[in-house]
Amino acid sequence: MAVTIQLIISGLALGSIYALLALALVIINKATDVVNFAQGEMAMIGTFACLAVLSVVKLPLAVLMLLAFPLGVAFGAVVERLAIRPLVNAPPINALIATIGLFLIFHHLAGWIWGYDPYRFPSLFSPEPVSLLGARVSQNSLGILGVSVGIMAILYLFFERTRLGTAMRAASMNRRAAQLMGVNVGHIAMAAWGLAGGISLIAGILTAPVTFLDFEMMVIVLLKAFAGAILGGFNSLPGAVVGCLVIGVLENLFSAYVSTAFKDAFAFGIIVLVLMFRPAGLFTRVAGKKV
């Protein structure tokens, strides 16, 4: 039992990292109708940049994380401006192909600059386990969960209480109507890409101490985020979070009790099953299409 609780909590921590990345994907998808295949790689290369900063200036990690967010925002916004904005009137598949191009650029650029060996990345939290519900749980897992929940709470307030957040929601519901109400949808798209860049960079910084930092780090995380987002529904922020937490926990239990080798295949199996039987995700209703 204690082992199961331990697995569930570390699964939740894992799932909350997937959830941060999934939030970034869903925010972009809602604002610009693009699935950003490069999101994970943007996080990875940003994390490398943070490590480079750390090697020059010995910043405390909490400060680094606070600085990382605006860095990620700027990065995301620049990428949107240069690679995505020019395709706004092209068929949607073109923007998708462009993000795949970005994936290749960032993925191999990181390998080229920093080499192919994994780097150690310092963790905010000590690895010492603490006792919780009779199970030994690592502080790192709890810390990851805490940071993620904090970010989600801030995000919730941002979307509900701020002018920009409200404008973003409006633009994703009905682009044309929002435009008529004076919302600049070009700025919204840039803001969405920036916000996603910031959130995913935090996800990268949380992932790096667990898996070591290398150019392959985020590929599998991105796929799990896809799986979670599809499970929850690609257009719902809370749905994506819940989906990712479910994936994190199930995957941990699966690898402990069924098969470690097929742990990753498990998540992809879920993608295919959900797409076959409930393509809109578990938590969203299918919207009828008006002709």
Place this chain on the structure above:
Amino acid sequence: MRPQLRVVALLAGVAALFLAPLGLAHYGHFILATTMVYALVGLSLNILMGMSGQISIGHAGFWALGAYGSAIAMQSFGVPFILAILVGGAIAGVFGVIVALPALRVQGHYLAIATLAFALVVQQVLFEWESVTGGRQGLSVPRPSLFGVELRTDLSYYYFLLVLFLASAWVTRNLRTSLAGRSLMALKMSPIAAQCAGISRAKNIILAFALSAFFTGLSGALYGSLIGRLSTETFSLTASLSFLTMAVIGGLGSEVGALLGAVFLALAPEMLRELKDAQMVVYGLILVLCMQFLPNGLASLGSLFARFRRAR
């Protein structure tokens, strides 16, 4: 271009392909054969992306199924080469139908994710299923032979591949102007209007996926016999994305585009050798820049040029 000129250009192109190996050494023949193998994948992506507007970033999965399917058919069951490559293509085609099933219910992005997941699962299963696929050891593939005559040199194999490519190009060309091809293109432009006109989305998309997977599987089978050894690393995400780059830079609308893309993919590792692994950065730049400045690929350069001249 006037029709007569078009025929002349086509004949000249085909003649050039037949004469291409002249004056080249052994390695040149190998590159040419690789080009033909890639060109078949280019044709298959042409069907899927160009005609039906669906996207796949998991074609390495079908490629792997074709390669391993035909290699195992030859090794373990003694199936002759010419049948084995068809078996490889058929296996891939069946899986194409399976992957297409979720595509029927969702559009665009999800399908890309599903194909990606499919390819990764295929790679992992091939790696873990050691008793059949050799796992990390890899699998050796016999040289191709036709009716008892072994195609010992890459040159003879190139001619075999060229004929196969021309036949396949003829098939996709006819598909483009057939009812099925036109239905696919109608579905791509407006799914709602097309379905109102009585076109079955399910039937046509399954057909496109099956055909595309078949040609990719065929190409995989031919690739195995060319290289002589299969290892799961070949069939990675990088391979899928290279295929995508090839299809995009060549142009998705035509058989010529498939060939141009394949020439690019076969030559790029040679030209970018200095860059080592960073050559994939160049692929990425190509994808991003093509989408902005040349969305219809190299094959559209001719018509762009013609339009430019007319404008002046």
